[in-house]
Amino acid sequence: MSRIFNFSAGPCTLPLSALESAAAEFVDYQGTGMSLIEMSHRSKEYDAVHEEALALFRELLNIPDSHKVLFIGGGATLQFTMLAMNFLHGGKSCDFTLTGSWAKKAYADAKKIGKVNVLYDGKDANYLELPDPSSLKISSDAEFLHMTSNETIGGIEWHSWPETGDVPIICDMSSDIMSREIPVEKFGMIYAGAQKNLGPAGVGIVIIRDDMLEKCPDGITAFLNYKTHADANSLYHTPPVFCIYMIQKVLKWVKEQGGLAAMDKLAQERSDIIYQAIENSDGYYRSPVPAANRSRMNIVWRLPSEDLEKQFISEADAKGFSGLKGHRSVGGCRASVYNAMPVEGAQALSDFMAEFQKNNA
Numbered sequence: 001m002s003r004i005f006n007f008s009a010g011p012c013t014l015p016l017s018a019l020e021s022a023a024a025e026f027v028d029y030q031g032t033g034m035s036l037i038e039m040s041h042r043s044k045e046y047d048a049v050h051e052e053a054l055a056l057f058r059e060l061l062n063i064p065d066s067h068k069v070l071f072i073g074g075g076a077t078l079q080f081t082m083l084a085m086n087f088l089h090g091g092k093s094c095d096f097t098l099t100g101s102w103a104k105k106a107y108a109d110a111k112k113i114g115k116v117n118v119l120y121d122g123k124d125a126n127y128l129e130l131p132d133p134s135s136l137k138i139s140s141d142a143e144f145l146h147m148t149s150n151e152t153i154g155g156i157e158w159h160s161w162p163e164t165g166d167v168p169i170i171c172d173m174s175s176d177i178m179s180r181e182i183p184v185e186k187f188g189m190i191y192a193g194a195q196k197n198l199g200p201a202g203v204g205i206v207i208i209r210d211d212m213l214e215k216c217p218d219g220i221t222a223f224l225n226y227k228t229h230a231d232a233n234s235l236y237h238t239p240p241v242f243c244i245y246m247i248q249k250v251l252k253w254v255k256e257q258g259g260l261a262a263m264d265k266l267a268q269e270r271s272d273i274i275y276q277a278i279e280n281s282d283g284y285y286r287s288p289v290p291a292a293n294r295s296r297m298n299i300v301w302r303l304p305s306e307d308l309e310k311q312f313i314s315e316a317d318a319k320g321f322s323g324l325k326g327h328r329s330v331g332g333c334r335a336s337v338y339n340a341m342p343v344e345g346a347q348a349l350s351d352f353m354a355e356f357q358k359n360n361a
Helices: 018-023 042-060 077-085 103-111 226-231 241-257 258-281 306-318 343-360
Strands: 067-073 094-099 115-121 144-146 171-172 187-193 203-209 298-301 335-336
Touching: 018 067, 018 077, 018 241, 042 067, 042 144, 042 203, 042 241, 042 258, 042 306, 067 335, 077 103, 077 171, 077 187, 077 203, 077 298, 103 115, 103 144, 171 335, 203 241, 241 258, 258 298, 258 343, 306 343
Parallel strands: 094 115, 094 144, 144 171, 171 187
Antiparallel strands: 067 203, 187 203, 298 335
């Protein structure tokens, strides 16, 4: 077997040990004679997987008792609608930071349901910069402040958080969750799609504070109400069993590596290698993102011409570096280096970048 280096922004590379473990169990799960994904979600076998995945989330992220962990099918995009319906009902207002494509999509859904105050819009900087968190002035009537911790397209990431007083922060952490320690107690709600650092696409993870659950109205449909999922321990309906099963395996791998301290160290090491390759190229490779705002998950850069970018991506793909094409809306190149990307992958890409420059300068 020859595994390539998958730099895709998502779905992305997963730990090889987790994939191999799932493959070994796929047809016959623990001697039951059938796959886990063929079993009832009420079975004792699945219940054990479900509970361990929830427990590992709590342990690894150091989630306080004041917060519930929910698995909800549909990924992060469904959360754009759910959070608006639960917390902006009756025309209530909220604050938003518009830092890129994903923040703007959440904003577009929120403003259909309530009033949205834009505290920061990165449009003038082409969504390549972030404000100082202390500069955000929270509105007196805001039900929450919404943030997107990492923008996969622009390659920017918040590295600190604002002080918001009694106004809860709701944060989309889809692309950097589990890559570093976070002060969960500062957030009213955190949500994330699984397909970056956690597992396959198809499930959203919600970490929600108890007082936020109390705000959920009874007048919305059952599935879209956070209280429904919290009261049923994320088993209100048949959950995305395979996705949660894989999340459990990935979280076990994270714990085996040393938890979030280890993930943080590896994220810094991988991203430093590639950013250094850019900085050492004498301008041949250019990162459009200011150093203070650069993402450790999604590294973006340009070459001297679009023709060279196409050639770079084509040659990289032939050498086993997949997914390096930048998002279609911005072009260029992008390397996504999530938790399961080995440091060797970042180093191999750095070496290829130097070789390509030497041959095409």
